[in-house]
Amino acid sequence: MAPLVLLISSFFIATLIYIFLNLRTRLLNRHHPPLPPGPKPWPIIGNLPHLGLPPHQNLAAMVPTYGPLIYLRLGSVHVVVACSASVAAQFLKTHDANFASRPPNSGAKHIAYNYKDLVFAPYGHRWRMFRKICAVHLFSVKALDEFRYIREEEVAVMTKALALSNNTSTNSPVNLAGLLNVCTTNALGRVLLGRRLCGDGEGHADLKSQQFKEMVVELMVLSGVFNISDFIPSLEWLDLQGVAAKMKKLHKRFDAFLTTIIEEHKMKGSDYGSGTHQQQDFLSKLFGLKEDVDGEELKLTDTEIKALLLNLFTAGTDTSSSTVEWALAELIRHPKILAQAQQELDSVVGKDRLVSESDLSQLTFLQAIVKETFRLHPSTPLSLPRIADEDCEINGYFIPKKSTLIVNVWAIARDPSIWSDPLRFQPERFLPGSEKAHIDVKGSDFEIIPFGAGRRICAGLSLGLRMVQFMTATLVHAFNWDLPEGQLAEKLNMEEAYGLTLQRASPLMVHPKPRLAAHVYGTTKT
Numbered sequence: 022m023a024p025l026v027l028l029i030s031s032f033f034i035a036t037l038i039y040i041f042l043n044l045r046t047r048l049l050n051r052h053h054p055p056l057p058p059g060p061k062p063w064p065i066i067g068n069l070p071h072l073g074l075p076p077h078q079n080l081a082a083m084v085p086t087y088g089p090l091i092y093l094r095l096g097s098v099h100v101v102v103a104c105s106a107s108v109a110a111q112f113l114k115t116h117d118a119n120f121a122s123r124p125p126n127s128g129a130k131h132i133a134y135n136y137k138d139l140v141f142a143p144y145g146h147r148w149r150m151f152r153k154i155c156a157v158h159l160f161s162v163k164a165l166d167e168f169r170y171i172r173e174e175e176v177a178v179m180t181k182a183l184a185l186s187n188n189t190s191t192n193s194p195v196n197l198a199g200l201l202n203v204c205t206t207n208a209l210g211r212v213l214l215g216r217r218l219c220g221d222g223e224g225h226a227d228l229k230s231q232q233f234k235e236m237v238v239e240l241m242v243l244s245g246v247f248n249i250s251d252f253i254p255s256l257e258w259l260d261l262q263g264v265a266a267k268m269k270k271l272h273k274r275f276d277a278f279l280t281t282i283i284e285e286h287k288m289k290g291s292d293y294g295s296g297t298h299q300q301q302d303f304l305s306k307l308f309g310l311k312e313d314v315d316g317e318e319l320k321l322t323d324t325e326i327k328a329l330l331l332n333l334f335t336a337g338t339d340t341s342s343s344t345v346e347w348a349l350a351e352l353i354r355h356p357k358i359l360a361q362a363q364q365e366l367d368s369v370v371g372k373d374r375l376v377s378e379s380d381l382s383q384l385t386f387l388q389a390i391v392k393e394t395f396r397l398h399p400s401t402p403l404s405l406p407r408i409a410d411e412d413c414e415i416n417g418y419f420i421p422k423k424s425t426l427i428v429n430v431w432a433i434a435r436d437p438s439i440w441s442d443p444l445r446f447q448p449e450r451f452l453p454g455s456e457k458a459h460i461d462v463k464g465s466d467f468e469i470i471p472f473g474a475g476r477r478i479c480a481g482l483s484l485g486l487r488m489v490q491f492m493t494a495t496l497v498h499a500f501n502w503d504l505p506e507g508q509l510a511e512k513l514n515m516e517e518a519y520g521l522t523l524q525r526a527s528p529l530m531v532h533p534k535p536r537l538a539a540h541v542y543g544t545t546k547t
């Protein structure tokens with residue numbers, strides 16, 4: 022009986038909230054400029070049914086009807102969606118200080134240690150401290166250069182695994198995403214913890230690493246769900262989609278994993294490195310933190326350390342590896358572009374060694390390919406949401422305090438009023454002398470903002486960009502690419518699966534064919 026009473030009273034409360042919100046909206050519209058246009062909301066649930074799957078595509082489809090600034094009411098929450106570069110710039114540049122925090126959500130509560138992390142920390146002291154620590158010890162040019170050898174070693178391991186896959190008698194195709202993910206996770210693992218997380222990097226993954234990858238994928242899928250309880254808090258106790266229960270279970274697994282890592286690390290001591298490389302890993306640096314040069318307190322608790330590691334491993338692996346997978350899929354579909362990129366690489370690097378990170382600045386065409394991939398396949402198509410601290414006005418529309426801001430990065434980068442032939446993969450548009458030659462992906466050109474923009478722009482932009490460019494360059498340079506027998510390049514499935522990150526609906530299965538001198542791959546004795 023009790024659950025029925027609770028259910029009825031929850032709906033009663035939700036109905037009262039709905040009536041109150043309707044009244045409030047009318048009152049707001051009387052004293053303020055109007056809210057932005059948007060589809061008519063349903064009672065109680067508001068526009069939740071309008072989101073559909075995948076939401077970034079459905080929201081983009083609303084632009085011709087409502088324009089580039091759309092208002093939705095999701096349950097009891099005001100939501101505004103920015104779907105053009107100029108509207109995004111209004112929010113993330115002109116009014117960025119007002120949108121510097123993230124809205125409350127079940128993922129932050131149940132998975133990210135109840136907002137004790139960096140990604141969901143409210144704008145303030147803890148967030149600044151996390152950003153400062155990461156900026157100095159992980160993402161500065163000095164830190165990136167210090168750990169360059171690790172990324173180069175891990176990419177070489179992946180290259181060897183791909184070359185070896187070509188020698189096997191089974192002739193089964195390789196799941197490229199799997200190896201790319203192992204590569205990014207191990208490169209990050211060695212920088213953060215001083216050790217690999219996924220087997221040996223050559224595809225012989227152990228059970229633990231398989232479980233870790235599954236946890237990251239599950240986190241992305243759960244974080245991408247529009248959880249009804251986030252929008253109708255009175256229904257939270259019902260957990261209608263079962264999302265909270267799954268999140269709590271996942272959190273327990275992550276926490277056990279991270280607690281073991283921290284305890285093992287404390288026992289092992291802080292020194293890491295071999296041969297000429299004697300750097301301390303990031304975790305050891307975190308343990309040693311006390312205060313910075315300005316005397317500001319920078320000491321982190323164990324919970325904060327686990328929350329930060331959780332952020333870095335989840336935000337920093339899948340995003341980069343899936344972007345490279347999309348890049349390769351586009352290049353396989355466009356053999357002329359692939360050949361042109363290989364020509365550039367051969368002339369800069371030659372055929373007697375692998376690409377090194379120091380080559381990247383000379384690879385203009387390769388960089389254009391990476392930009393074009395970020396344009397068509399941004400790894401977080403709806404970026405990460407922000408929340409309005411105060412009421413404000415954008416383009417003559419009223420944006421109420423506590424509105425959630427969604428920036429449709431995916432739609433902006435396909436806007437036909439900004440991009441010519443927007444659905445075509447055309448890296449030349451970014452080459453010197455072309456229409457978009459000066460456009461970059463680092464948050465100041467709002468036509469293409471795969472890393473977001475403003476104060477909460479991606480903390481790992483410098484690493485993510487380097488890693489994507491480096492892995493793409495290596496794969497293009499070291500191999501020609503065949504599809505499994507019977508599959509035609511022009512018919513390659515380019516559908517998107519839905520999650521917080523933009524995965525391919527069907528993983529890219531390939532046969533890599535080495536094209537450099539044999540000794541380069543490390544599979545033969547020189």
Ligand code: HEM
Pocket residue numbers: 139140141152332333334336337338340341344399400401404405406471472473474475476477478479480481482484485486489
């Ligand atoms: C292809 C690579 C990547 C892409 C496309 C990407 C994209 C993004 C986006 C769109 C945001 C939200 C920005 C906003 O609110 O405006 C974000 C935030 C974040 N990213 Fe990335 N990311 C990538 C790689 C990385 C890497 C390698 C790391 C770290 C190892 C990382 C760590 C973070 C963190 C910590 C935040 C939260 C920042 C904050 O709230 O202050 N990301 N990323």
